[in-house]
Amino acid sequence: MERPLLFGRDVRHIHCVGVGGMGLGPLAVYLVQRGFVVTGEDDALTADMETVLRREKVEIGPVGADCDLVVGSSAIARGHPACRAAVARGLPVVRRGELLAEILQDRKLVAVCGSHGKTTTTAMLVSALRHAHFPAGYVLGGLFADDTPPARAGSNDWVVAEIDESDGTIDGFKPEITVAVNLDWDHPDFYRQAADLEAAFGALFARTRGAVLVSDACAMSARVAAARAAGVITFGRSGEFRAEVTAETGERMTLRLGGRFPSGDAIVRARGDFNAANATAALAAARLMCADIAANALTAFPGVRRRQTVLDDAGGITVLEDYAHHPAEIRALLASLRRRLGAGGQLRVVFQPHRYSRTAQFKAEFAAALAAADDVHLLDVYAAGESPKAGGTSADIYAELKKNAPALSVGYFPAEDTGFFRALSRAVQSGDVVAFVGAGDVDRRAREWLAARRAERAAAGRWDELRAALQGRLSAATRLKREEPLAGKTTIRVGGAARLYAEPASVADLQALLREAKARGVEVFVLGRGSNLIVPDEGVDGLVVSLAHEAWATFEPGSDGRVRVGAGLRLKNLCGLATKAGLVGFEFLEGIPGSVGGALRMNAGAMGGWMFDVVDEVQVMSLEGKVSTLAKAAMHIDYRHCAELHHAIALGALLRPASQADAEAIGRQIDVYRKKRQESQPREPSAGCVFKNPPGNSAGRLIDECGLKGERVGDAEVSPVHANFIVNRGRASGADVLELVRRVRARVRLVKGVDLQPEVLLYGKAWEDVL
Incomplete structure (x- = not known):
């Protein structure tokens, strides 16, 4: 295939920076198909994408001496070493969207765009066209769940491509057909207000030479399309291309077609109302392209990776990943997943927000969407190259959830804290659906959790073996329990369970416990009356020994x-x-x-x-x-x-x-001491003073002077009586308390320049793991 000129230049070798991304990786494959020599680099290249790129003849490595043009994904800053080197050599440096628009100028483009579902819609359209042996080219914004290539040049004039509006490069496209799956204000880092987003799509609709397909259920799409005099066609339950779900069985659903579709049913290998809308848009676009699409065109649709991709379904627990990273997407996803729950099952969500700017803009909406789950585990924001922004952290979503959904079980696990591995493993039960949600690297965390869970199940046998070995060596008066709850044994009344718990009745029994634990490499933790310590929600991986027997x-x-x-x-x-x-x-x-x-x-x-x-x-x-x-x-x-x-x-x-x-x-x-204590210390459950007094100062005074008395996370509160106490107002979790500790330390450091050090023990963990 003859190579086209690019930006008026004869380009032979293109280097892709960020080639592991779901936008640039498929484009690199398409460029190879169009006859270019393509190389690429990525600091976070996944094994899946690397396999695809190498199979498609994209060479992985640094920019070569014979490179003619450098393209970067939207997450790559212009200060990246490869971009700086290209500029120094006088080479053009362009963005992914700019190059995609340029390479498609000689093709009849079907531009699939919009806020939610465009990757799935593009993949469905490509699958339907392939089933019909309609040889259009395509560039997907992701990877198929099977071995279908993410891009192909095709042998006719048509190319289906996913168009991303996030960085403004949407302005370079002149489609033959535009498919707007839906419109929603997103990417507040680029579009400061909804009107800016509407203007960008309005201009795209105006540049479209043929039909513009819009959802009948999207008010913004209708508003933007109203400026176009003709050529706007609706799809959806009541659209001109009409489809309605009549049945869902297993992994497939049946759509009853009507309107401009030939009457009949279509079987789609996907589920959920939003996938029904995606399939309707894809089938409508295929008909506008004059492809001969059969009713079974999507029966074998392979799906897209990270779109409700099931990772594991052993033991009656379904574990899946999904790319949803906007409140509207999360709402639709969780509504669909509710229907997958088994009898008595719970919907448990691990969510990683994407970009600080989006999190700051939509934190309340994220919290409202996540409240549809039964259990939420928040990971830190995936920055995607952004700098942190006030109000745009996972802790802010956590605070919204605790304020507006106090009954919801919520945990926040910052940085690389793997505490959620254990907390989630302890919570799941048969019938549950566990969803790892987000557009960052939450998919990696999903696989890490599955590996950790398998290891924990193997370790559970070790705990059972230890318990069995000890029971034969201990007196009948000694208590020995597996997964004993610890919250009620502490003065602040938060936290999870001990993997193994013992109350020895004698010196000999205590010796037997310690010697067996030592021989098996099991860590031992001593528990007194439970004051001056905080137990994490995931509990304690070790043998907890309490001298609670009356003999002590x-x-x-x-x-x-x-x-x-x-x-x-x-x-x-x-x-x-x-x-x-x-x-x-x-x-x-x-x-x-x-x-x-x-x-x-x-x-x-x-x-x-x-x-x-x-x-x-x-x-x-x-x-x-x-x-x-x-x-x-x-x-x-x-x-x-x-x-x-x-x-x-x-x-x-x-x-x-x-x-x-x-x-x-x-x-x-x-009595004097008791009265003084009652006047100066809170009566609610607490762990005692949380922070050590800095030399020559008082931790309580510093916290008070920072205006933190009464500060709350969930039911954990900085005591209004004594600021160095965190009290449990009734239903606080370990995560609530730890988040409040972090918040207090951060405020005192910012306002007073003092790093407060915890006095209370973090039971079973090191403070460094969570601060």
Whole structure:
């Protein structure tokens, strides 16, 4: 095939920057078909696209010395090294849409355009034409789900191509036929107002030489098309080309055709009202091209990758991916997916917003659309080359959802946090549909989750084996549970379950637990009364050991005036028993909602007193099960920290009272402390002070001065009483609390220039993973 001139130049070799994209990749294939030498590069080239490009003779590599022209996708900045090098050599650098418009000038173009569904409509039209042996060329804006090439030159004058309006290159096209699937204000980064978008499509309709097909259900399309005197044809349920769904069975639907279609039924290998509209547009365009289209033209439609593509359907759970990235697309998608749910199934959505500008413009609409799901997991925005924009983050969608759909289960997982892997795996059950939605790399996360889920299922056998091995070595009094919920065992009452949970009844049982865990490489976490910690919603991957059995709650006064106490003794009970015994010095501990073991580990303090003020020695057990006694003088203790207990478990301590007095006098001092605490600290469920006090300052004061008292995410709130407390107003989740921690840190850093460090523990994870 003879190569055409491009931009008035004799071009032989074209280099594509961003060739892995769904717009530029298929165009590269078409250019090869038209006789050009084509090379390309992409920093994020997927295996699927690389396979297609190499099969179609597109060479992957840097720009060559004999290159005549460089084309970049809309996501490629002009400052890209390949573009800068091309400019330095005097080579033209154009955008994908500009080159597509140029290469199609000598063809009768069917331009498929609009906001939602143009890739599927283009693919359906191409499939119908191929079925009819109508040899039109085509350039798809994606990949077929089978091995059908994404582009072909064809052997007649017609070319079907997907036209993208997002970057303004739509102005270069002069179609023979325009198919506007629908119009919706999108790409606010380029079209600042809806009128700008309407003007762009109005000009395209005016340049169209033949028919303009528009949806009968789209008010904006009708408004834009009204300026054209003739040649506008409608499609849809009541359009001039009319089709209506009469049945859906398995993966196919039946369309009853009417109007300008010959009467009869068409079988389409797709489902849902929006796919019915896409198929109607495709079949109508084929008839306007005078192709002889049979009723079964779309019976074997292969589909398009990332358009309701089913990735897995094992165990009664359907996992799919979809490219929806606009609120209208998400609404239509979720409405369709509702019909796939099994009995008692839930619709669970993992959503990755695309571009900060779009997220800022439509965050409320995104939240409203996502509220149709039963469970939402938000990933960070896929930037697509944009810089972050205020109000345009996933956290903003999260806040909208928590405000307007408080009953909806929502999780937000920033950056590369894979916590949603575990949270989602714990939630899914037979009958569910899990949809990974978005136009970024959420498809990669979908495959990673499926791999992680398979690994988790294999790991579940390991937990069951560990439980079985331990049950034969533990006394009947020891409690051992799989997937034990932890939220109710914490003072803030949020979080997921422990993979394995134990309450040993003796030193020997605790040793057996630790030694078996050590032998199997299982991490051990100690849980006291659950204060000063936050459990993530996905729970804890390890063995959680709690000294909640009464055997650990001992209080034994000695003849020398000292007291030996067990690590499981509640601090409130310690104060009460000490008061009855006339022992002074423990009053400051009365209001701390913890146990002796936790107070030792964190050197708990209040009212000017610290736990180790009253400690002489501590009995500990190493994680290997060795018991020893450590004198206070040999231990490394400082603010909220005891080094020896970070890798060991406190079994109990020998405490030294300050003095003796009558119980009534001690009780009066406790009442003073209690009143002071009630006046200065919130009564709602909390984890205690969230942040450490910076040197010479107060975390609570800094947060208060930033105006954050009362700041909420869902039911998690910065306490109006004490700003260094985050309280649970009733239905807060771990994700709510963690998002509020992030928000507080960010505001204090911005306003005060101080990086607050968490004092509370993030149970089972590191703070670095989520901040």
